[in-house]
Every structure is written in C-alpha cells, then in structure tokens.
Amino acid sequence: MxxxxxxxxxxxxxxxxxxxxxxxxxxxxxxxxxxxxxxxxxxxxxxxxxxxxxxxxxxxxxxxxxxxxxxxxxxxxxxxxxxxxxxxxxxxxxxxxxxxxxxxxxxxxxxxxxxxxxxxNVQVDTLKQKMYDIKGITPVKSSLGDWWKYLLIFALILGIGALVYWLVKKQQKKKIEEEVYKTPIEKATSLLNSLEKKELWQKGEVKEYYSELTDIARNYIEEAIEIPAMESTTSELILGLRAASVRKKMTVSQETIENLERVLKQADLVKFAKSKPLDYEIAEDKNKIQKAILTLDSSIPVEVEIEEDAILNEAQKQKQIQIQLEQKRKRRILIAAASVLFLLLATTSYFIVTKGFTYVKDTIIGNSSKELLEGEWVKSTYGNPGVVIETPEVLKRIDLTKSLPKNGLALIKEMNSFALGGVSDEFYLMVSTYKYKQDSTAVDLKKSLEVTLQTLESQGAQNMIVKQEDFDTKEGVTGIKGYGTFSRVNDKSIGSEKLYYEIVLFSQEGGLQQIMIFHKDGDSYATEIVDRVMSSVELIQLSK
CATH class of the missing domain: 2.60.40.10 (Immunoglobulins)
Incomplete structure (x- = not known):
C-alpha cells in the first residue's frame, strides 16, 4: 500500500x-x-x-x-x-x-x-581606477566630400591669374598707345576712323556714338592745347579755348569755334535730354568735329628752336627717357610682385586646405613646439641604470638634491637627472635615474608614482586627473605609466593654464628610472613629440 x-x-x-x-x-x-x-x-x-x-x-x-x-x-x-x-x-x-x-x-x-x-558599488580611486575625460563632440563628416575645397583653390588661383593678366594687358595697352600715337592729331585721326568702323549710330546706338565722338575732341584739345577739356562743361571748354587761342596766338577762325560748340551742345542734348538727330545731322556733326580738330591743329604756331631751346629740349628728352626707363622698371617690379603674390596666395591656400589654418599660421608666425618637432632629434643614453631615449634636443644635467627631503636623500646611493626646458615652460621633459643603497627594499612602482604625483601637487598642480596603466618598451620591459591633466597658475599671464602630463617609471635591481613630460593641453605638436619620445624608450639592462 x-x-x-x-x-x-x-x-x-x-x-x-x-x-x-x-x-x-x-x-x-x-x-x-x-x-x-x-x-x-x-x-x-x-x-x-x-x-x-x-x-x-x-x-x-x-x-x-x-x-x-x-x-x-x-x-x-x-x-x-x-x-x-x-x-x-x-x-x-x-x-x-x-x-x-x-x-x-x-x-x-x-x-x-x-x-x-x-x-x-563601483570602487572610485584615482590611483587604482582608470579615469577618462569626457569625449568631445565627434564632427559629422560632410557628405559633400572635399571637392569644394579644391574648387575654392581653383577659383582663387583663377581670380588672381585674371588680376595679373588685366594689370599686364593694361600696361601693354598704355605702352602701345604711347608708341603708336606720336602726336595728339595722329591719335585723334586714328580714333575717328575707328569710331566710323564701329557703325554705332547706324545700329541705333546714337548716345554711345556722340559720347565717343566728343571724348575724342576733348582729349585732343586737352593734350594739344593744354586746357582741362575732359572735366569741363561745354561752356567752360569754349571759354578756355578762346582764351588759349589768344594766349598761344592761334590763327583760328570764329566759325571753327562756333561749329565745335554746336556739336558739343548737340551731344549734350543726345546724352542728357534723349534727343535723336537725323542721320544727315549726325554725319554733319562728325565732319564738323573732324574739321575743327584739323583746323585747331594747323592753327597752333610752330616755335623756331634757338640753340638754347635745343639744349633745353635735349635735356627734356633725356629726362623723358629716364622717366620712361623708370616706368618700365616699375612695371617689371609690379609684374614680379603680382606673380610672387599669386604664387604665395596659391601655396598658402593649398596648405590651408590640406594642412589646416593652424599649421599655416604656426609656420609663418612660428610655434616653439612645432620647431622642436621639426628640428634635429638626438638619441642618447642618460643616467645609471641607463635610459636610451630620443629627444628634440640634448638633455642638460640638473641638480635635484636640494629639492629632495633629507630622509629620502639618505636612501639614495646615486642620482642623475637631465631635462629639456624648465618646469615653468609650456613644454618640459625630464629623465631621472636613482640607485638605492643595498639595504633598501624592492621599489614599489605604484607607490613611487603616487609620491611623484603628490610632489607635483605640492609644487602648485591643481585639479589633477590621474590615469594609470602598464607601459612596455620594445624589448618587453614592463613599467607603469601615469598620465592625465592638471592646472597651474601661469606666471606670464593672469589666470591658470591646463597641462597634460605623462610619467613613466621602471624598476631594476634596487634602481628606479623615471621619465616625466608635461606640456600645454591641446598642443598637437607637443602630443607628437611625446609619442615619438615614448616610442623610442630603451633600458640598459643591469648585469646580474
């Protein structure tokens, strides 16, 4: 059951x-x-x-x-x-x-x-637990790519090239005019023929035709008779022409001056009152201007040069030659300067796009960290036990005995320290080696790092962020690395500055080897220096 x-x-x-x-x-x-x-x-x-x-x-x-x-x-x-x-x-x-x-x-x-x-709970200890800065905002890559940068460079180069071409052509045109038109009458006659070939008034461009026609007459009067014709009104021009004809003893008839005045007034009506003369009137005005210019030119008295005048004219010619040579020299300087400016702007634009504005600014103005990075590096051995390291400059020996407490100094048998720069500089590098006395205990790297950080704080480091990890050399020797940021009062300016630091410690048979670097936080050139220095570290192994 x-x-x-x-x-x-x-x-x-x-x-x-x-x-x-x-x-x-x-x-x-x-x-x-x-x-x-x-x-x-x-x-x-x-x-x-x-x-x-x-x-x-x-x-x-x-x-x-x-x-x-x-x-x-x-x-x-x-x-x-x-x-x-x-x-x-x-x-x-x-x-x-x-x-x-x-x-x-x-x-x-x-x-x-x-x-x-x-x-x-999560254990929080700045010496044991790694801490990390808040990551910055990651920029979103543009879907447009970098094509616009190259387009900007091309447009800039094209614009500068066009400016240089315009300046050169302007100088060449001026030079050609000076060589082709030896006298004002030749220039006026040539420009009148060119105006007729354009056939402006036949195309309905009457205003443009009268504007060019009267400009030719005014320009001739200004160059040949030497009165300010281009900037004068019609009435002022006629008064000036009458006065000049008396002063220069010109045999010009009253009819010639009156015909010139009628054409100028007709041109004013066309340009400002939108008057439209008939075709035969336009042809007559052109003939009147041409006849007036020829009559004025023939009425200008020809002065007979005496010997003194000949000497004076020869001196003037020599002076004119010197002026022309000076003008040519200035034109060559202008073209050379424009070419150099063009190449400079093109090169600068290329490097701004490829390297960034900061790189170009630092190259032109100068940057101490950049100069260190791009200088001749030196690979040397420092201290005992030796530290082989590559640095931008040879490290100089420094004396740290006065900065160490007496009880700590009593434990040290041998100490060597070498540095680049000073502790108040924006970039500082120090290599130190210590050999302790035989009765000293084994070196605790974590404790040594903690003491080093406390020393920095006692020397003015504030708001220190500490991160810690193992550090291995290329030969496989393992040490400890402490790194992070701290703030300190800047002696050169009001306020504080933020510095980045790295401290690497190694221990060998009663000895301690230390590498310390700190620099201004955010200095990309200094960051490259630190990476290169730390990747070059080698240790001289002590014989057993």
Whole structure:
C-alpha cells in the first residue's frame, strides 16, 4: 500500500514538475556593477501549432528593462524552441529579487522562476581606477566630400591669374598707345576712323556714338592745347579755348569755334535730354568735329628752336627717357610682385586646405613646439641604470638634491637627472635615474608614482586627473605609466593654464628610472613629440 502511495506521489510531483518546467529561466550573472546589464533568458519548447506570448515590460520588479531582445526560434524535429531575452539594470546598489513573469502558451499562463541578483558599488580611486575625460563632440563628416575645397583653390588661383593678366594687358595697352600715337592729331585721326568702323549710330546706338565722338575732341584739345577739356562743361571748354587761342596766338577762325560748340551742345542734348538727330545731322556733326580738330591743329604756331631751346629740349628728352626707363622698371617690379603674390596666395591656400589654418599660421608666425618637432632629434643614453631615449634636443644635467627631503636623500646611493626646458615652460621633459643603497627594499612602482604625483601637487598642480596603466618598451620591459591633466597658475599671464602630463617609471635591481613630460593641453605638436619620445624608450639592462 505504501509503495502505491509513494508511486502516486511521485507521478503527481512529476506531472507538476513537467507542467512548471515548460519554462526555463536563467540569468548571465547574479552579481554586477551599478548600471551594468543583467541578461535574463526565458526558454520554452512547443509544437508548431502552439502560440506563445511574451509580455512587453518596462520594469521587472525593481529592475529597469533597458532592452527587450527579439525572440530566437530554433527548430528541433517537429517542435520549436523559443528563446526570449530581457536586458535589466539598476542604478542603486543592493540585493534585488527578479519576480516571476507570466508567459501565455495557447492562452494558458505559466510562471517563470524568480531569481536573486546583487548590484555592487563601483570602487572610485584615482590611483587604482582608470579615469577618462569626457569625449568631445565627434564632427559629422560632410557628405559633400572635399571637392569644394579644391574648387575654392581653383577659383582663387583663377581670380588672381585674371588680376595679373588685366594689370599686364593694361600696361601693354598704355605702352602701345604711347608708341603708336606720336602726336595728339595722329591719335585723334586714328580714333575717328575707328569710331566710323564701329557703325554705332547706324545700329541705333546714337548716345554711345556722340559720347565717343566728343571724348575724342576733348582729349585732343586737352593734350594739344593744354586746357582741362575732359572735366569741363561745354561752356567752360569754349571759354578756355578762346582764351588759349589768344594766349598761344592761334590763327583760328570764329566759325571753327562756333561749329565745335554746336556739336558739343548737340551731344549734350543726345546724352542728357534723349534727343535723336537725323542721320544727315549726325554725319554733319562728325565732319564738323573732324574739321575743327584739323583746323585747331594747323592753327597752333610752330616755335623756331634757338640753340638754347635745343639744349633745353635735349635735356627734356633725356629726362623723358629716364622717366620712361623708370616706368618700365616699375612695371617689371609690379609684374614680379603680382606673380610672387599669386604664387604665395596659391601655396598658402593649398596648405590651408590640406594642412589646416593652424599649421599655416604656426609656420609663418612660428610655434616653439612645432620647431622642436621639426628640428634635429638626438638619441642618447642618460643616467645609471641607463635610459636610451630620443629627444628634440640634448638633455642638460640638473641638480635635484636640494629639492629632495633629507630622509629620502639618505636612501639614495646615486642620482642623475637631465631635462629639456624648465618646469615653468609650456613644454618640459625630464629623465631621472636613482640607485638605492643595498639595504633598501624592492621599489614599489605604484607607490613611487603616487609620491611623484603628490610632489607635483605640492609644487602648485591643481585639479589633477590621474590615469594609470602598464607601459612596455620594445624589448618587453614592463613599467607603469601615469598620465592625465592638471592646472597651474601661469606666471606670464593672469589666470591658470591646463597641462597634460605623462610619467613613466621602471624598476631594476634596487634602481628606479623615471621619465616625466608635461606640456600645454591641446598642443598637437607637443602630443607628437611625446609619442615619438615614448616610442623610442630603451633600458640598459643591469648585469646580474
């Protein structure tokens, strides 16, 4: 009878177990840090016709659901295995229970197992725990690419080239006019013929025709008779012409001056009153201007040169030759300067686009870090135990005995220090080696780094951020590196400045080797110097 009862209980428990075990509940870890993810996994096996519903939850107990993963389906023979995962987290430390979740299989509820998890505090120690600055905003790369930069350079070069071409052509045109038109009458006659070939008034451009026609007459009068004809009104020009004819004893008739005045007034009406003369009137005005210019030129008296005048004219000619030579020299200087300016601007624009404005500014104005980076580097061995290192300049020996406390100095058998720059400069590099006395204990690199950082703070370093990691040389020697930023008062200006630092320590058989560098934070050239210096570090191994 007892056997039957035990058998019945066993079958009942098996049935109950089988019903509950349709769901398998698991979690990837039961202990995690604040804010870290717990991954809760629920599995069930059903036939191909079954319908399973997993709830969409925002919280499971006291834990927040940060992600609901898609359901994975695995087919096994004629059944499906469904796997559902939830990403959970908590931002307060403590122990938490993940309660049972109700899952529906063919509209029938099934409960998952409850689980216990623990959220632990994060240990914060600036000497043991690595800390990192907040990352800056990452710039989004333009989908347009860099083609616009090259287009800008091309447009700039094209514009400068056009300016140089215009200046050269202007000088050449002026030179040709000076050579072709030896006298004002030749120039006026040639320009009148060119005006007729344009056929402006025949094309309806009457205003432009009269403007050029009167400009030719005014320009001739100004050059030949030497009165300000171009800037005078018609009345002022006629008065000046009458006075000049008397002064220069010109045999010019009253009719010639009156005809010239009529044409000039007709031109004023055309240009300012929109008058439209007839074709025969336009032809007559052109003939009057041509006749007036020829008459005026023939009426100018020819002076007979005496010997004194001949000497004076020869001196004037020599002076004129000197002036022309000076003008040619100035033109050559102008063209050369424009060409140099063109090449300079083109080169500068190219480097601004390819290297950036800061690089061009630092190249032209100067930058101490850039000069160090691009100078002749020196590879030397410093101290004992020796440190082989490549630096922008040879390091100079310095004496640190006065800066060390007496109790610390008593432990040191031998000390050597070498530096580039001063501690108040924007870039400073120091290499130090120490050999301790034989009864000294093994060197604790972490403790030594902590002491070095405390020394920096005692010397004025503020708001120090400390990061720490192992440092390996190319030969496989392992040391410790501390790095980060700190602020200090700038003696040269009001306020403080932010500096970046790196300190590397090695220990060899009772000896300590130290490399310290700090520079102005954000100095890209100094960053390249640090990378090159640190990648060149080699250690002289002590013989056993």
């Amino acid at each position: 007892k056997k039957n009862i035990y058998l019945l209980l066993l079958l009942l428990s098996t049935a109950i177990f089988a019903q509950q075990k349709r769901l398998e509940t698991s979690i990837d870890t039961t202990k995690n840090k604040i804010g870290a993810e717990f991954k809760l996994t629920i599995k069930t096996s059903v036939d191909t016709l079954s319908k399973v519903v997993f709830p969409n939850l925002k919280n499971i107990g006291a834990l927040e659901v940060i992600r609901s993963y898609p359901i994975d389906t695995v087919k096994k023979d004629d059944r499906y295995e469904l796997i559902k995962k939830y990403g959970l987290t908590q931002f307060d430390s403590g122990k938490y229970s993940i309660p049972s979740i109700k899952i529906f299989i063919n509209s029938k509820p099934y409960m998952t197992d409850s689980l216990l998890v623990e959220v632990a």
